[in-house]
Amino acid sequence: MTLMAAKFTPEVLLSAPRRSPGLPNPSGKLALYTVSSYSFEDHKKTSQIRVLDVSSGESSPLIEEPGASEPVWIGEDEVLYLKAGEHGNTSLVVRQLGSAEASSSYEAGSVKAPISEVIVKALPNGTVAFACSATTNPHGELHNPEVEKEPHSSAKVYTSLFVRHWDTWGSKNSSSIFYGALEKKDGKYSLKDNKLTNALAGTGLSSPVPPFGGSGDFDISSSGLVFVAKDPKLDAAIYTKTDLYFIPLETFTETNPPSPRIVKTPGLEGYSNSPVFSNSGRKVAFTRMRSNQYESDKPRLLIVPDIADPETTEEFYATKDGDGGWDTRPESVLWSHDDATLYVTAEDRGRTLIFELPSTPSKATSIPTPIKTPEGSVNSFHLIANPSTTSQAKDHLFVTSTSLIDNSNYAITHPASGTYSVVSSASKQGKSFGLSRGSIDSITFRGAGGDYDVHALVVRPSSYSPEKRYPLCMLIHGGPQGAWQDSWSTRWNPAVFAEQGYVVVCPNPTGSTGYGMALEDGIKGDWGGRPYNDLVKCFEYVAENLPEVDVNRAVALGASYGGYMINWIQGHPLGRKFKALVCHDGVFSTLNQWSTEELFFPIHDFEGTIYDNRAGYEKWDPARFVNEWATPQLIIHSELDYRLPVTEGLAAFNVLQAKKVPSKLLMFPDENHWVLKHENSLVWHREVLAWINKYSGIEEEQQKGLTDGVGQLKV
Structure with missing residues (x-):
């Protein structure tokens, strides 16, 4: 399902079908995925669950019912999915492949509340363990907002921190993990006793961890359940500490689960993430950070050799100084079939790659190297080799990836041979969008500190000619x-800007991930220092080394910290180099950082609290330099952005207006830190492109008919 287009416009970007990561069945012959599309003509979103034939690359619709979601395999040709019903209820539905008849689908259970994040695992006794997440009330019972009585007052009263998080005001409800068992009788599965048990009831623990926690926060096996949860003894707004816990379960029908046992990791007290059981169900691999107040600290890869003894853990590449010998950030983890090898994703110079290493820390004596995967970045991977095979050389990975030109690619990667084969590309590897790898490039230049390099991605128009000049569009992450x-990305896609007629440069300056911890940590206490000077160096490098780029018509855009940097640039000499600026959800004043929700963030980055180190906040405050603001600027902010309240955008806009600097405010009352709704996103793109095109001169060229429709000067 692809969308053909002669020009990659915002409408094409936003209406193009969006595929979920592919989920292969045990043999790897088939893969499930969901796909959704949006019509700007009908103003409606449609979705379906499809099944992909891996050998042919052809797919067909499997489920097109409204409310159907989260398909998982519970056998070679049986699919379990959730179906939202009336009054907030959720049905567990099983579909048998190979038949289009209605009798091939049946309800295996029902839950009187919304549930999500489904994980299933076959157990030795022939049943299938089932786990999911759901919201619970203070009594540990399933919470169903559709049947809850509305209070007579909307007042909210708080006596502790974290009154709101991301885009939601705090409540007494919390997230929890529920489990049950699916039994098969007379050829059909059913949820035993039609019952799910709250694994965390009465523990004071909550998992998945909001706001972005999901199925990656827990896992199940024949040994039981592992999950990560915030330390209830610490204030979640000030500390990042999440611990890994284990609950032994044998049948997943236990009505009174044992108390969670904490996994001990001496010296590491930050975020715990990505717990994954080995295939034997005895070992667990996971990651954990050292600092309990640094959300972007380096994750360390660890293993629990025997989950029956959760107090014993081993760290990969451990060093005496505690810094760790692998200077990267391991994320997702996958075990080989024989449990002898780990496959781990990590960022590496503008890509997310898969690394291969022994699953025993003592055998991991050399720094791992990435295996061969398609161009772009990996966002999901699964093992699909024959489970009876004991040789790691037989491992094959079903990999889902994307790139700057391709919105969804499924491939089979063969670690042993260092090869891969593409199974299916939603955009025919960019061709459906008129995009190609020939438009993608990168540059490397010396950073402002003088002892490190800075890498930047470069995207040129599909109609690019080296004989012509294009205005610079600098994107700041x-x-x-x-x-x-x-x-x-459907929010910040460099190709959308390039197709307007820009050469887009996306620098990864000081503070960026994927280039070693020294560069990443270098931003601490230096928000407007080295990162700003790296961007100055980037601008100078482009001006001196890319003759096709017209820096006299340059524009710059950024969101979140990138928005902060736009406001910082506005008050400094680099701001006069740009014809126009765009600030999305940016920081107006660092003195307002304590109006955010996760206070550990400013405490770390500004080296203390605002009352202990006010000077550290004042030093990098963009509001100190508003007297220099002079470049036309578009301000974008949303009312549900509790990370950076809307007043930050209003303050910047008010200053620009009062100073008579050309400016515009775009506000979304129903969006958070991101603009996610299709219609809102289309307005966002139209306003942003109109703003920069006006000041870069592209709009005038288009109006005069001097361009070919994408801002490229005709010859």
């Missing part, structure tokens, strides 16, 4: 501990 990657 958020985080600040983040990076531009060779991956797809």
